[in-house]
Amino acid sequence: VFLGHSVSRQQNISEETARKIDSEVHRIVDEAYQNANRILNEKRDDLEVLAKGLLEYETLTGDEIIALLAGRPPVRTPYDEPPPDSRRPSATVPQTGRPRGEDTVAGIDPNPEPQPGT
Incomplete structure (x- = not known):
């Protein structure tokens, strides 16, 4: 049905x-x-203002949309600097905490750590 x-x-x-x-x-x-x-x-004029704002900024908050429609540009503050200890580049592969090759049999880890996405 x-x-x-x-x-x-x-x-x-x-x-x-x-x-x-x-x-x-x-x-x-x-x-x-x-x-x-x-x-x-x-509302075509408002839509064009929003389209131009999105082309320039890619994303807009509600307050930024209100500002644009009122004829004011969005006020964006630069992001705060990260703390000094977080400036180290992060690894793309998770670390297991064991040196490579330790506790392996023929290069194969008998107790592998779970990996993201598997």
Whole structure:
């Protein structure tokens, strides 16, 4: 059963009623389309301002959007410098805490550490 139709597609309403339903659905969709089109045209300048802001900054907060729509550029503060001890480059492979080759048999670790994503 899909959308009220049985597998054999028996029609539970008359052709006249089906036409009325189709006509009303068409009218509702057309009215919603016209309304959306009107809103987009009325707000086109705001949409262009937002598009330019997104092209420049890639992401915008709610406050930044409000500022842009008010004609002000977003105020962005530079990120704080990280603490000195966190400036070391991070390894891309997790460290196990054991030197390589220790406790291995023929180069294969008998108790391998689980790896992310496996």
